Amino acid sequence: MATTTKDGVSLHYETTGDGPTVVFLNDIGYGAWLWGWHHDAIAGPYEALVWDLRGTGDSDAPSGAYSVQTLAADLEAILADHGVRSAHLVGAGLGGMVALQYAHEYNRARTLTLYNTAADGGDIDADALDSLALDNGPERSLDGAFSPQFREAAPDLVDRIVGWREAEDATGDAFAAQAAAMTDFSAPPLYEVTQPAEVYYGVDDPVVPTAAAESLAADLPRGSAEAVEGRHLSFVEYATAVTDRLVAFLDEYAAE
Template structure:
């Protein structure tokens, strides 16, 4: 289980599969469990890299405030440590912002797949984001639709266990949320990688129009709506991962 030190924190990451590298970047507070559905579909034809943001899972908390540039630098440290020449980036929420900053600043990004991401922290509903924190009475309400939660009680019992083991809490989660709220995208016309933006039609954290605006301002961006809330890409993982696999295949060379 490799680790790399960056900005005073030891960052944990895991790899699986073999082939072109696909890197997953977490949303605020969430642990690696978030990518279990994607990892199962992608690992094999591709190599996957899943890493814990500072203060999440087995990664140390940062000594000071976090911002998206610092998280992008942490991602660069992970990829450099693992010897990755180039990678397809998949990020959700805060992770999508990290992917945007990384693609603009560093030279390893081949494609971007962004879930429930906006170009600015000003577009983030901070109250709704706070409501997703572990321990709140409605922490799953903004993430998943009622129909999905009611139809899979055993799954949500498992998700609760995973969250208790892996999610960031307290100051560590607050630092991640502040990084998301403080984000301002680089000039989007300079982010030239093929990019697909997916958004939840009922996402309380990032409104559909803000995700669509992000896609429209990227030179090679496209947007697609998904039924559901802030974790719509988990709720509809089979369909979403099929689209991801198609994109990876299209840009395999």
């Protein structure tokens, strides 16, 4: 594990594996557990870097407003601290917004993989977003994240997810600050985000409408869109298929 500091805020990150760096950017409120399935598929031929957004896990939770621009600056501090010159960014929801902002503002992003992400916070269903908060109770907070079919088929896994959430996830003011960052976001000019980009979206995601994700992919010069069954964490529900696609995408561009 490692820690760096940005404007007095301590930021925690961990790396595993060797090779080109793949950075995982958490969705609103969620801790690093979110990437456990992807991490196992990536670490080895790639270096997997997972970090706790401010307000989450072992990173500090400063009071006051957050913004996507602030979180992108946090990411730049982490990559500079770790000596990363080029990175593939994999972000979900809020993390996808951070990836978009970072790719436009800084020069280390090589590719973008975006899960359940919108280019404008005004497209987000604010009530559905708030329902994801752990403060609503472990069971209710999973309603918008996972389909009933997933939860019924894997109750033991769902129990473990609840435990991971209680140990790592943002709550209270920290969750609210991240939610505000997400709903206040307006993407930079997408025609200037020229990295290869793949956008995946859950067909039953109550937080990010299908039209918003498809519009994001269409407006990225090198973007493509792929529908995935499931809700806001559809990339976890269908982790095997999604990670297979991610590895193929990374392999295509890592050699360049």
